[in-house]
Amino acid sequence: MDPRATDAIIGIDLGTTNSCAAIATGDGQVTLIPYRGGDPIVPSVFAIDDKGHELVGHEAKRQWQLNPRNTLYATKRLIGRAPRDEIVETVQRSVQYRIHAGERNDVAVDCHGQAFQAHEIAAKILHKIRDVASDHLGFKVSRAVVTVPAYFTDRQRQAVKEAGRLVDLEVVRIINEPTAAALAYGIGKRLQERILVYDLGGGTFDVSVIEIRDRVFEVKATGGDIFLGGIDFDDAMIRHLLQDFRSRHGIDLAGDPVAMQRIRDLVERTKIDLSSRSEVPFSIPFITMTAQGQPLNLECRFDRATLEQLTRPLVDRTLQIVGGVMVDAGLTATDIDEVMLVGGQTRMPAVQERITRFFGKPPSKGVHPDEAVAIGAALYGWSLQERSDLKLQLLDVIPMAIGIEQAGGDLHVVFPRNAPIPNARAISATTSEAGQTELVVRIFQGDQPETARDELLGEFTFSGVRPGAPGEARLEILFEVSVEGILSMSARDLESGRQMKTTVRVASA
Ligand SMILES: Nc1ncnc2c1ncn2[C@@H]1O[C@H](COP(=O)(O)OP(=O)(O)OP(=O)(O)O)[C@@H](O)[C@H]1O
Ligand SMILES: [Mg+2]
Incomplete structure (x- = not known):
């Protein structure tokens, strides 16, 4: 059957600086989707010009020197983030548009007198990519696999899904960028290899150690920094x-x-x-x-x-993160069969030299640094379609611990960093005051022991707790992390077995 059937799932690499889409046309065959017959890259830039016209991609980037206040770029760094001062200040230092706290515990950006949430800008870019793809393919694209940095939190992943929803693009699966690059490299080669993907793009740095056993791609450990690119x-x-x-x-x-x-x-x-x-x-x-x-x-x-x-400290930091991930994976440099370089910034000779020194061998030329992520996403999209004979098994991990806030503000870890996904864990909880009928649980993600320094994912209120003496109610809270690294929760009363209602107070996107 024609893989270009109208329900085809395309792959989208939604980058900080550049985005790119691809479609698989059958066993291992992938084409990048060109913009107006040319380059497949769509700059991740959105602008509104003097006349109030919205511009996306090349058109937006072309005028950014003249319209710096109303040209938004690198907004991926803000998506799904709480408006913490250091984030707003760090990004504000490198952009000319205005950034401020949004209304939903998020970060907003101003453009031509209008405030946008960061994921609304992602939606504009997804919309453009969808239009480019639809024009090229000759049917309206409605489904995509979209990649995100491995180091994205649950909330950032949800924000990307929400961006798709805003423009009626079903994000059928979120996958991690380095994992996608590994798919582009490894599918169809019957490999038995352990690789390290070093992905230094425009905005983020990701590193993943991945074991490839033919069609099984198992992430052993991951790390990164979304403010390093x-x-x-x-x-x-x-x-x-x-x-x-x-x-x-x-x-x-x-x-x-x-x-x-x-x-x-x-x-x-x-x-x-x-x-x-x-x-x-x-x-x-x-x-x-x-x-x-x-x-x-x-x-x-x-x-x-x-x-x-000038940039040595940045390269040093990437290698420190690589070192940490190797420790987490329990490996040394000689255990890595191939080092894959992904992301435009890895073309810098100093980066390649430092990697060569670290691993004692030059990096592999096995993937195209700008295209591998979109290609992997497209292959994965193909594998999800019913008519596909490409069967893949992706075993990924969460990049940072997920846990709940304890009295005193410390993080009680529910899933440690690098816990495999999908995953589920239950913890028991109880009331601390007499007659309490609600239980409020604050969920955080991050590697800091104090929740104040981690990202708040949400505040859940379980209502309908049976009133009694403190500690009398016995509840079980179930945490589930999906294959996409997205968290959901439920709770039940252990005595009655009754399921309890959950509400989330802090908006996720
Ligand atoms: N030849 C080169 N030498 C050095 N840097 C380069 C080169 N080519 C591109 N870059 C840099 O690579 C970055 C863009 O890389 P890429 O397109 O992989 O990022 P992205 O996918 O948009 O971002 P991210 O993956 O972080 O979200 C830009 O900062 C660009 O300046
Ligand atoms: Mg990238």
């Missing part, structure tokens, strides 16, 4: 340029959004050029004016050594 490499260069300009001219460009956006644009292109050249001129004419009205240019030569020096 190409944008941070750009930021390091920008800070250096601003400082240099300030010491030369006494002018701080940081407060000028148009200047900043022009710098960011050229910085990124310069960084990319420095992956293949050792020195690149850097010149932006008329970046600002002196107090006397004299135009000033921003000019210098950027060399690879300077870039490497």
